[in-house]
Amino acid sequence: MAKRGPYRKYTKAFKQMAVERMMGSENIETVGRALGVPPRLLYYWRDQLVVSADPNSPSEREKRLRNENSKLKRALADKTLQIDFFRGALQKIEARRQRNDESGAKASTTKSEK
Numbered sequence: 001m002a003k004r005g006p007y008r009k010y011t012k013a014f015k016q017m018a019v020e021r022m023m024g025s026e027n028i029e030t031v032g033r034a035l036g037v038p039p040r041l042l043y044y045w046r047d048q049l050v051v052s053a054d055p056n057s058p059s060e061r062e063k064r065l066r067n068e069n070s071k072l073k074r075a076l077a078d079k080t081l082q083i084d085f086f087r088g089a090l091q092k093i094e095a096r097r098q099r100n101d102e103s104g105a106k107a108s109t110t111k112s113e114k
Helices: 012-023 028-035 039-053 058-103
Strands: none
Touching (some): 012 028, 028 039
């Protein structure tokens, strides 16, 4: 197994420069060797910098849309439950009024004075 060197912290400017060189080159391995950076690390930096630089990139935009879609679905489900509840309550009230009107007894709820 190859011996690893000491951990090295790269500056943001170095990462940006490396990614720019990588984007302009056809052979990523030669860029990595020239900079002393493994190619997989260059790809990782590219993914980080491109996504953070463009908030409307497809992956970020898709995440936002999925999140918004989930919120809207929950809101719709809540409203549907409310409608079902009130529809059922209204049916019970109407059924009581009909029973009370037939028997001649006073209704449990008052009718509107319109």
